[in-house]
Amino acid sequence: MPWYARDTTGRLPARPVFAKGEIEKLCTATVRQFLEDLYGRARFPLETEDLKKLIERDTSDFDEFADLSAEGEDVEGFTDFFPDRLPVVRIDSKLAENPRRERRLRMTLAHEYGHVLLHAPLWRKDAGPVMPEQPAPVNGLAMPPELPVDHKPARHDVDWMEWQANYAAGALLMPYHAVADVLSEINHSADQTAEDHDRVLIAGVTEHFIVSWSAATVRLRQLGVLRRPRRLSRR
Template sequence: MRMIRDSKGRFPERPYYTNDELDRECEQLVWDLHRRRNQDPRPHITTDELHLLIELNGASLDSCADLSIYGQDVEGVTAFHPGEDPEVSISDRLANDPRRENRLRTTLAHEFGHVHFHRHLWAGKFQHGQLFDRKSPENTAICKRDTILQAREYDWMEWQAGYVCGAILMPVTQIRLLVSNYCQELNLHAAVPVGSDNGRRIVNAVMETFQVSREAAEVRLKVLKLLGESDHQGSLFG
């Protein structure tokens, strides 16, 4: 990781991570969590463990909050305050609907990304005397449904938290192993198109293995270039 100028002007500098750096750190965080709980490392992180991951990283968590003040499409908010732990709030619309557990899981993982990777930025602001009202958007990461997984890269903070979301829920080594085993069994040597029969089977396997939505599985597989948009893809193993 290196610090570069924040072109959006929110901070003097902001962290620049490569995808590999985020993948490695997130995989280590999941592994450390399982080791801390005296469990063998495994690909699937449970919903309860996502709650625990946030709390073990020094944040308070309200997993059933009314976030309507921020807009109907806001599903998670992480607020930072001087001298206090970050506050993570998850929309009650997710917590109160079992059918939305996968969205709850992606939102928890996304907000964890803000807590773990971005809290030092606000700490630096507060240290230099920039204080904000507790409800001010200046000290919050407000996360809308459409950007939990797929923010534009120019919105670097939401993009990083979105990448962390996928990397926590679907650790890089395990998802690559799943796809590699599938492709080797069928003697497939090029990236599989997402819309093909094999592509759909891989997506379904990722959804089942990691307890994620179809959208989350497809985004992660495409970002890692394990699935492609067409038949003209490079080698999976090159």
């Protein structure tokens, strides 16, 4: 369960501080159960339409063709919370109406659902999310360490809700056990450089999970898989 710290944004009296493993477990359990209820088994990658169905299940209203221009020039998704009903999620129509932006749409949908999953309870009177038991490592890929998910160098421009929702988005679209399965099927050359090794892994995750190169890179770095810390381009 998360512990609570003072919310310096003034949004709430206190904010939850999740360990990485807690978000991993909650996201994995939520997606698995949803897919099993829908299809009888969990299958990955998570389809875009299934992600929309998941959002619809846990919100009072979901609008994927919204006009978010009033929320800010770069705002592509927005979640509103209420004390007496489920959240409302809105996605800017520019994403849904452009098939070439599907990867961006998927990450935006997952990000907003991360808000629903992690933060909606903060506006309600009932208890927060209950974390399922931690699953065992899969194919040698262990869970991220139990460090606070927002334990990072101080940056005054980082909003804790956005940071947590970003982490959840990666865990929802690229669950660690599914990433482990994909990585186990990627062939490695013994004489590969560290950069080539990392590029092969990033490319595999990008293609399989239908995410951007940047999103795959961030996710693999979170899971401690990449050999080189610096950002890699596609070439």
